[in-house]
Amino acid sequence: MLASLLMGAGIAVMHYSGMSAMQMTPAIRYMPPRAVLSVLIGIGASYAGLSIVTKLRKLEKTQLAKQAGAACLMGVAVSGLHYTAMAAAMFAPNCVSRAAIDFNQRDFVLEIFITVLAVLGIALIVALLQTRKDARIREEEHWRQLSMTTGELIASEQRFRAAQEVAIDPFLVLKAVRTGATITDFIFDYANPAALRFLGATESDVIGQRFLTRFPTASTNGLFAVHARVCMGGGPATIEQEYVGDRISSWLRINSVKLLDGVAITFADITERKAIEQLAEVMLEDRSKALALAEKESVVKDAFIAAVSHELRNPVNAVLSWVEVLKRTSSTTRSTIGNALQRIEDSAKAQARLVNDLLDASAVAGGKVRLAMQNVKLADVVAATVSDAAIVASKSGVEVRLGAAADCAVVADEHRLRQVLANVLQNAVKFSNPGDTVTANVFRSADSATSEIRDTGIGIEPAMLPHVFERFAQEGSKDRSRLRGGVGLGLAISRQLIEAHGGKIEAFSEGPRTGTTVSISLPVSRPNSRQEDVRTTDYF
Structure with a gap:
């Protein structure tokens, strides 16, 4: 907004001072509404053009159409203010320009030419100075950033080495060996102290040695293929496998990530953890079996209790029913008494058999x-x-x-x-x-x-x-x-x-x-x- 005000004011001053330089007699008068409108047109068009230019600076690739639009809006600001201001001017019928008296056209053109050259020269000198200054600033910034990056890299390497010196897990950096586009082997590029202790070797014995020379079993158990796939851009890999061979017999947890044209590897011995997991699985399986058996026995016992209740109730009900018959019958025949006693005896025997079965089951279980x-x-x-x-x-x-x-x-x-x-x-x-x-x-x-x-x-x-x-x-x-x-x-x-x-x-x-x-x-x-x-x- 401030820039558009300044630019609109500059265009207005240029126009009205130019009009004043004509030295008209009688003097030029202006219609106030049109004069104010001309200034507002200059400011508004300047604001629109400057807005487009400001947005274009934020883009990596500027669009030609938008640049042309911004230029057109700046032209509208100049021409719109000029012609509106001319429409606002009122000339008397007999006015004469005193500046036209003794006017030397040749000297005027020469003055304009010299002035234009001077302005262009000054602008070119200022642009060259600004360009050199910007180049020097960019170069200083580049070296400053390079120095900072170098310092950060050195500090990062020092931190990395300090961390790896005290790391418990072995850490290796392998560089790929290629035949064409195919990875045929790796070369040891770095090994931390934990890795050297695991390998039972010194740094000079390991660095530069081929991976498959020291670990030939890795080509048969699929470990080399995993590292090669990671190096080819297959993404990080974490595997747990039992490594048997190359004087190793352990369960290992191996992490592999791509590092430049190679891989960075960390691994840990998880043999003890695997043994605990297997024991836990066995215990969990036994526990599941025990729970299932307990649940089954609970269901069976519920059914057993229901069945025993049913079996015990039937003989008792029969006995009570026949006793009630005997009590209510005043003149009971011998055949009725005999039938009732037989039914009571059968019910008692059935109940006795059930009790005997329960006692036998208890005796056998004990x-x-x-x-x-x-x-x-x-x-x-x-x-x-x-x-x-x-x-x-x-x-x-x-x-x-x-x-x-x-x-x-x-x-x-x-x-x-x-x-x-x-x-x-x-x-x-x-x-x-x-x-x-x-x-x-x-x-x-x-x-x-x-x-x-x-x-x-x-x-x-x-x-x-x-x-x-x-x-x-x-x-x-x-x-x-x-x-x-x-x-x-x-x-x-x-x-x-x-x-x-x-x-x-x-x-x-x-x-x-x-x-x-x-x-x-x-x-x-x-x-x-x-x-x-x-x-x-x-x-x-």
Whole structure:
């Protein structure tokens, strides 16, 4: 704004002083509005032109169109003020210019020529002096910046070397060796004391040596390729790998960055950290397994508690119902009393079996089961158990029968063996439908005797088959497990008892509606074994 005021005022002074120099008689008069407007035009156009010039100085590349626009605006400032001022001038009809008297045109032209040359000469001299001054200032600034940069580089190098002298991690600078555009090797350009200690060498032994000469294994384990890729502009790289070879056997963490035509490398031994991480992974995996097992056991126990509550409530409800019938019936017939007592007895026995299963499970878990081992004929035990199971199964419309029965003897606790067989047969009957058949067979091989219970019942889902002998495990669908009773302890107890005998129990099924086969294998007794050789054994 200040510059435009000065420039507009300069143009106005030039015009009005020039008009005054004509020495008109009578004098020239001006219309004030037009005179003020001429000055405002000069100032406004100057402001616009100077604004464009100022903005052009901030640009690295000036635009010719904008320069021409600025020049045109300056022309508008001069010509606009001049012609507006001329329009503001009022000349009297008889006015005469006294300056035109005795006017010498030749002397006037010569004076103008000399004046123009003088002004141009002065401007040229001032421009040359200013140019030399600017050049000297730029040169001094350049040397000052160069001196500062050199000093900063020297200080930076000193700081770098001081830091590397006390650095714990090894640091190397490698310069690329090329064949054409391909990097074929690196040369050691710098190694800090930590790196020299790691290499077991002095600086004179390392500097100038080829990288692959000292570390040939780096070409086979991919480390050289990583450094070459970084040097070719692939970006920084951080890798962790086990380096085995070149008298090194450690896990290393290696950082590689591009430095001029080479790479700067730092590395650290992380073998101990890797060992801790691996141990932590193992511990985390074990913890996850333990949590999963605990969660599974919690879910299974919840289902077990629900099943036990259901199984315990049913006999009690039956007993209470029949007792209420007996109390409310004034004239109770003998048949009604007998039926009620039978139902009460059956409910009590069912509850007793459940309690016995719970006690057996607790005893087995606590390692308190004792096995009275003796020679037992397996076929006789199986036949007796089948006979007992057949009576109960007939009420459900399921046939239980004895098939092949090889004559063989095993060393076992007869009471516990009957318990296992009864559990398996009861399970087979429970998961069979009316009209199905359960068959028990006894086979003998060279070292073992096998009792096989096969049914034609509902079968077992493939996903459930590996878990049938686990505690609290029951067949998955509610209509088969909960409605058919049981708490999932019988087969688990059976497996532990058979294993305590040194035998094996397995279940086989091809899927739903294909039936199930349970195989119980026990070691056969030796021919020369005597009764007194058999003794009572603690389980667990």
